[in-house]
Amino acid sequence: MTAFFANYLGYDAGWFVATIIGILLIALPLMLAVAMIIYADRKIWAAMALRRGPNVVGPFGLLQSFADGLKVFLKETIIPSSANRGLFLIAPIITFTVALLAWAVIPFGPGMVLANVNVGLLYILAISSLGVYGIILAGWASNSKYPFYSAIRAAAQMVSYEVSIGFVLVTVVLWAGTFNLSGIIEAQRAHIFGFINGFAFNPLLFPMAVVFLISSMAETGRTPFDLTEAESELVAGYQTEYSSMSFALFWLGEYGNVLLMCALNAILFWGGWLPPVDWAPLYLVPGIFWFFGKILFFFFVMSWIKATVPRYRYDQLMRLGWKIFLPISLFWIFLVSGYLMLTRYGV
Template identity: 75%
Template sequence: MTEFFQSLGLTYEWAWGLATIAGILLIALPLMLCVAMVIYVDRKVWAAINLRRGPNVVGPFGLLQSFADGLKVFLQETIIPSAANKGIFILAPIVTFTVALAAWAVVPFSATAVLADINIGLLYILAISSLSVYGVVMSGWASNSKYPFFSAMRAAAQMISYEVSIGFILVCVVLFAGTFNLNDIVRAQEGFGLGVINAYGIHPLLFPMWVMFFISCLAETQRVPFDLTEAESELVAGYQTEYSSMSFALFWLGEYANILLMCILNALLFWGGWLPPIDWAPLYYVPGIVWLLLKTFFFFFMFSWVMATVPRYRYDQLMRLGWKVFLPISLGFVVVISGYLMATGHFG
């Protein structure tokens, strides 16, 4: 894209700047559209599992319901509690939304479609995703209200607990791939399973890691059964209790952008990313982004399925699972996988 703008007579600096802005818009605008549609899909899946209709009035099959809800919150009045810290109160949803978008900069949608193909892409995502807790903590503290503050403390403890095990799980993937570059991790999965399956998840040592990663993603995004930060029976609406209008909408957009990020990471790290499921030449005629979107949609369906069927954990159960189950198992698998790879001459 930089070369295209240079061909129009622009200097390299201006061409690179415009190409970067265009790349950001090519990711951010479709992502916002996808967020609106996956909210619709989420509600439809819940409704189908609970034998209800779901959105079906606004637009054909209810497809415009999310846009109607967005217009509704846009037209609402923004109310800031008089006792709140106004600056931080306003900044919190902006931080949540911005951090959720920033993580997408290194996500490869195909072999060439990536905004920043950096060598430490996986570390970048891990660092950026850990920043999302700041928006929650800021909103809980700035609201100057009991329930949002409790929710913020829960969110901080929950994210720290499960990011530790996620880190060890990612180490296992990096040991197999030998790189932190997401594109290279996807390429390393080509023909990995039995010589024909493009996936790490088929390996008996990595399949348990994927199961733990998927569950940890639910906790990282505060989805059921780990939605203790928004437990309506205890905390009203959690850290979002005092928010209204577009500030509330920014929290929702950031939350679903993070969910989509975790779904796409499941596909990239364990199930071949933009590669077809089977290493068979005719399947490569299908564009890589199509395979990636299909896999991402499948994992989002699993997120919705869990939300509609699994009851909420107690907080002590959530913390026990993170510290006493996932942490020792993931640490043990790092040792086992390292030994296995050394014994099979993988590093040589």
């Protein structure tokens, strides 16, 4: 795309126009996907609870998310008199913006990536760790005890599970030999038995795929790890004092992060845009469809868990992160690195 515009505008202007178009091609469909994924979430919960879910606004209730968006857009933004006004308003913007920034390095297919950087995985890790700042600022700036408790919980929860996620990513990088997300996907081609794509089918990496899936739910605050929004003890957590579009931005950021974690599960362990089997006819289906299909599958799994698994206590949440996932992921680094030294590089 850059080469096309450079022919007419020169390289600098052509690069700028091509980059802006690339950003819009990712951001606009992503925001539409977030609206529809909220609808899908509610329909999955309803089906599992033997209810109908949204079924009035638009055909099959498909426009319900847009009606909800219009409703919050028309509502008044209420700022508590004792709140820190600047930080109170900027917190949801940070949460939403950070959720979009991470998609810059996500490869949707061969060559279909906005920024194909060699340290894409490190970029994802850095950006995802910034999301906690929006929640902490929201909780502190509200000047209310329930949002503040939620902010402290969010900080402890996200830091705890980022540690195990980081160790899981180390095992993937060791096996793939690169931090580039496209390179990690290519390393999974014909990985098992010479024809099965995906690290998850590797007995040494499958436990890490399970740890990463559970940790990604904790990182995004999904049930059963939604301790930051626990209505039974925190009213609504960091969102308690928010209304109108500031509240909606938290929702958009949350679901944007959920979709990002679903995409990372697909990229790191399940072959990304590759079909499940390295068989020529399956490559006739464009890779972006395989990738989106895997994202939807992992989103269904997360919705299924949310509809069926009760919320953890906070001590259970911390114990799972520090006493179970951390030792397992740390041990697995030694296991994987030792195996690779013996088989790939020699003793």
